[in-house]
Amino acid sequence: MAVLSKYVIIVSGGVGSRMENSLPKQFHQLRGLPILMHSISAFHKDDKSIKIILVINEKHHEQWVDLCNKFAFNIPYQLVYGGETRFHSVKNALEFLFKQETSLNNLLIGIHDGVRPLISQNVIKNAYKNAEINGSAIPAIKSRDSIRIVNKNGTNEAIDRDSVLIIQTPQVFRANLLKESYKQKFEESFTDDASVIEKSGYPINIIDGDIRNIKITYPSDIDIAAIWMRPS
Template sequence: MPAEVRRVALLPAAGSGSRMGGSLPKQYLDLAGEPIIMHTVRRFIENADIDCVAVVLSADDSYFDAHDWRFAGSRLRVLRCGGDSRAESVRNGLRALAGEFDWQDWVLVHDAARPCLGARLLVDMMIELEDDEVGGILAIPVADTLKRTTDGAHIAETVPRDMLWQAQTPQMLRFGLLHEALERDCGPGITDEASALERLGWQPRLVKGSPRNLKVTYSSDLPLAELILKSEQ
């Protein structure tokens, strides 16, 4: 990969993880003996082509420093500038890093609670996108029948799944483009980084992801994530 282009992995981790139903933010829940976020950080630290791993925390986060991060060395950056939403946290993280990275550099935004990213999947994504002017995201084609409801309890209609993809992370985008897009708009309609670029008319590429690239959202996801991690050993 071209040495002149730098790559930063940015992990927004300022959320409370309310859907897990506990008081501990989900990124700090135990997964195979370590907090989820530690597994996630390690995925990027183990890739030598990632120049920096930046974790965006809320200003009052009291959990992160309780863990041993020495394995990450000097490539780990802790940014206590998290916002009220994912988009705001990413925007604030990009602001904090703007003096160190150029427009054409890459930022790989990844869910802190998505700890099962495969090493080969990450490498293949970086190779596929390295010459793209915009970048792209990991995603998988929607396989299940989709239903729309109007009241949360009854089916209103079946939604055609043709050409529909389920977004994953990392979302690997040009640093300058994403910075500009989120400075213009990081409101409620921006549910992932690609959607911010879409608002400006850009079309990020879809890169085939994997069902194993699981995001821990509910407590029932933890046993499955542990099985995936153990299968890689």
């Protein structure tokens, strides 16, 4: 069996409007290091052969360089500027990647939110392993809360929470699936990469996620993440 090459695209172009602070959320410190650096380090720690492509807002470039110098951050990566939406940011990274790779047959590409700093080595390994076999691997966890949906007429109703999955990243795919799927025009329903793949008609393979793999969105999330990062 051919040895597969692995990439991860780490998307970090957000402005963090819900963080009650002008500093982009990916640059906030978590236990002495910017959140984004924790996310990058997780993939480098798991497998140093994984090639990292970092997507940031062009306006944040100088700020990011200053942080790398301040924290002596030297993990290798390639930099791409983001687009109008997450879809466009990922597409920019894929176009950059496909210019470097002449063959997509033995290539796996993970896509990860830069503000999920607690991603575990186990989830990373399982995601790439499952994507190699099934073409895609999407980590998810079940909801622990009761769930209600709001209908178009404004009414709401309860649904079985066991039928609801909370989707996480990294979402890993065979490269040819991503290349074909990202030829589509953007739609508002494209909230993650799995939704783009699914729209192209490809099946989505769900794997076990991790309850600790939270997406940093609010200031309190940093406090929660810091507790989970404490040595046991």
